[in-house]
Amino acid sequence: MRLPHVQEWLAENPVDVLCLQETKLVDEKFPALALQELGYHVWYTGQKTYNGVALLSRLEGVDPVYDLPGVDAAQKRFLAVTINGVRVVNVYIPNGSSVGSDKYDYKLQWLEALQEFLADELTRHDKLALLGDYNIAPDDRDVHDPAAWADGVLVSEPERAAFGKLQQLGLSDAFRVGNDEAGWFSWWDYRQGAFRRNMGLRIDHILVTDALRGALQNCHIDKTPRAWERPSDHAPVIAEFSL
Numbered sequence: 001m002r003l004p005h006v007q008e009w010l011a012e013n014p015v016d017v018l019c020l021q022e023t024k025l026v027d028e029k030f031p032a033l034a035l036q037e038l039g040y041h042v043w044y045t046g047q048k049t050y051n052g053v054a055l056l057s058r059l060e061g062v063d064p065v066y067d068l069p070g071v072d073a074a075q076k077r078f079l080a081v082t083i084n085g086v087r088v089v090n091v092y093i094p095n096g097s098s099v100g101s102d103k104y105d106y107k108l109q110w111l112e113a114l115q116e117f118l119a120d121e122l123t124r125h126d127k128l129a130l131l132g133d134y135n136i137a138p139d140d141r142d143v144h145d146p147a148a149w150a151d152g153v154l155v156s157e158p159e160r161a162a163f164g165k166l167q168q169l170g171l172s173d174a175f176r177v178g179n180d181e182a183g184w185f186s187w188w189d190y191r192q193g194a195f196r197r198n199m200g201l202r203i204d205h206i207l208v209t210d211a212l213r214g215a216l217q218n219c220h221i222d223k224t225p226r227a228w229e230r231p232s233d234h235a236p237v238i239a240e241f242s243l
Contacts, residue, residue: 002232003031009225010038015238016058017083021092021133023052030054045076053079053132055090070113077110080121084243086212087125089118091132096153104153107135111162118169122209127243130171130207133234136163138173141182142202154203171207174219174239186221187234195226206239215241 010018018040023030025046032042035056045066046052053076055061061081068078068091077092094110097103121128136159140146149155167173175184185200194200206219217240226235 001230003034005225005228005231007034007038009236013222013236013238017088018056019079019088019090019131020054020056021052021090021234023054024049025052043079043081045079047074047076051076051092053077053090053092055079055081055088057081057083057088059084061088068110068113068117070116071110072106078114082125085127086243087121087128089121089128089130089132091130091134093132093134093136095135096159099151099153099156108158108162111159111166115162115165115169118166118171122169126209126211128171128209129212129239130166131205131237133203134163134205135203136160136205137201137203138163138205141180142185144183144185144199144201149201154201166207170209172210172213174206174208174213174216175202175221175237177213177216177219179219184221185235186237188226190233204234204237206237208239212241215243217242 023046026048027044027046030044030046035042039058040056041060042054042056043064044054061083063082065080067073080087080089094103094107096107135154137143137155138160143149143155185202186204188195188200219239222236222238225231
């Protein structure tokens with residue numbers, strides 16, 4: 001449904017690599033040809049109705065991994081490809097539903113498996129970027145109303161601690177490298193005029209190794225497509241590097 005949005009956005013923002021989450025398509029129905037016609041190599045893994053991730057690159061890639069070891073392979077939430085010497089890891093981390101639920105426990109297990117995978121990957125890749133919908137707002141600066149969200153899913157201490165453990169592997173939040181301000185968000189609910197009122201959360205992130213942080217030119221959130229007709233409730237996060 002949102003293929004035209006992707007095509008329009010790429011025409012205005014011809015990025016080298018694009019990571020997509022929640023494609024919600026079985027592989028047989030993924031619009032690979034339409035994206036290849038834009039000049040991209042395409043990798044994707046999906047399922048009907050839920051989840052699904054895809055990765056587009058103007059350069060060729062090698063060593064794709066389509067499933068995160070140690071978690072349910074039926075949920076298509078993970079894709080890693082090496083592009084021009086950079087290990088690009090695209091994730092759609094589980095939402096968690098509500099604190100204490102089975103889905104919340106699964107989210108924490110998934111994050112633990114991701115940490116283990118990355119710890120191994122980092123022994124081989126000094127240039128690594130972890131991109132995607134994390135479904136975690138790292139601290140109160142990333143929440144429009146911290147009191148209203150306190151202790152809830154997306155902001156709970158165990159989730160934030162898991163985010164911190166990813167950073168402890170040697171990964172930096174690219175957006176926060178040059179911006180300490182509160183009030184910058186990447187997701188807004190469809191209800192209550194949340195986007196118009198800027199009632200959002202910053203839950204989409206790009207974490208990078210020191211080798212990429214040193215090459216980082218800027219990182220910003222593009223709110224423009226969130227205002228389009230029938231938009232995604234997320235906005236793109238863009239990082240630029242000099243490599």
